[in-house]
């Protein structure tokens with residue numbers, strides 16, 4: 001059980017900055033950046049605006065008012081196919097758990113955003129490339145069901161390389177499972193929003209990522225169905241740089257807006273303000289963990 | 295080259311020789327010896343197919359493809375287009391009668407030869423194809439027609455145009471529409487079921503799989519490329535993926551298998567197609583009495599239970615960040 005990690009992490013304001021090296025080089029402008037400063041600037045390069053991939057807990061910390069009540073921590077990976085290639089799948093899971101300080105590729109729970117109670121899911125590329133296996137599918141489904149029960153808006157941040165190969169067809173079926181949950185949730189008149197972050201591809205993009213009422217893409221994120229390399233191999237030519245970027249999708253009409261990370265929280269709050277009637281929020285609904293425990 | 299085509303060469307020759315000999319003298323010892331040898335050879339080659347051999351069987355050039363099933367229906371009238379961009383020849387759809395029953399059919403169509411394969415894009419459906427499918431799923435719901443699908447694709451089309459027109463959204467929308475459908479849905483995997491491109495028309499109340507069809511999270515080539523950066527290791531990926539009909543029945547991902555003759559469906563194409571259609575009809579008969587709500591509830595439960603469950607000994611809620 002990863003409980004001791006949770007207990008430790010909950011006090012961390014900056015999970016990613018704790019990593020081994022003190023410095024990080026910006027891949028865009030080559031500036032050497034102090035990791036602690038990067039943490040403070042939401043992992044956006046202060047010089048050129050490059051968006052680094054963000055740890056799920058750092059993301060949550062950058063968004064929520066205060067408390068975050070995590071659910072789904074009892075939904076944990078197994079090895080349903082008994083998969084062994086170079087290393088056993090179980091060993092890969094152990095290593096990713098260690099490396100990412102996460103128990104799986106998505107963190108789910110409840111929080112408030114500027115007083116709005118929300119169900120929040122945040123995927124993390126650091127765990128198995130954010131791939132959707134049975135745990136991601138179950139945690140997202142569970143989040144939507146719990147949000148539906150409480151009539152809360154639900155926001156999911158996606159970051160995924162697609163379906164998880166090592167869980168085979170059970171992983172593919174999570175597309176069907178999460179679709180069922182999204183459809184039920186939305187049919188009741190609840191608001192479902194997704195924020196597509198770098199990268200969002202494959203089975204996640206072809207299911208809940210693109211089923212939301214509102215789809216926000218984070219600036220410069222890579223978003224698509226097929227992987228860039230697969231397309232290049234199929235058509236045997238190099239793709240333009242902007243292909244499958246958030247900005248490209250905006251131009252083609254597939255997302256509602258593209259937002260810079262530094263304006264993301266404010267934008268989400270503005271959208272919630274249109275979608276949710278603040279006057280109907282009861283005192284209990286405004287305070288986590290009160291509504292979470294209902 | 296197809297592995298099964300290679301393997302069956304000797305067998306096909308031997309079978310021809312037996313037929314010729316039998317015509318001359320059916321009672322000769324030589325005929326009896328050779329007949330026994332043919333039987334043995336058949337069992338040798340096809341008795342225990344490896345997953346990679348199954349993949350080759352699913353891609354056999356003579357294997358029945360969607361159009362063979364459509365031709366065996368009482369009636370079929372094709373409906374075209376997504377009403378926005380174009381008509382996608384990789385996905386055939388339309389009204390049909392199956393044993394007198396009115397249905398809406400959606401089918402992924404590969405080609406029989408190179409020319410048709412190019413026109414059909416090797417059965418790889420583009421966003422327009424999925425949008426046509428979605429439009430007709432909605433029409434089926436509107437008219438109260440059960441939906442019957444035939445899945446046979448390596449995967450959804452991975453081209454520039456498909457990304458520009460959002461393949462992801464097109465597939466995601468099909469999944470939503472099938473989830474909402476107020477009519478019975480029966481899906482069949484007749485050849486290859488590759489990835490989300492297959493699932494887009496296979497989220498169903500009853501999923502039937504041909505014995506030697508394969509259904510996987512990615513094509514073996516795709517999986518090998520993703521995991522090991524080498525699509526040539528597809529046979530190895532096929533071993534890992536648990537993509538055979540027996541595997542998937544065990545996981546509860548499919549509901550029924552239609553047995554194929556030893557050597558594959560193409561060795562008795564008409565007979566096999568007929569048995570598949572009869573199996574579909576039987577499944578539709580079973581679903582027919584259910585109300586729209588009962589269908590949707592059962593569909594929810596069916597997919598809800600596939601995959602991870604909570605470990606009841608663990609904490610239900612944890613870690614309050616402050």
Ligand SMILES: [Zn+2]
Pocket residue numbers: 026027028029030031045046047048049050
């Ligand atoms: Zn920079």
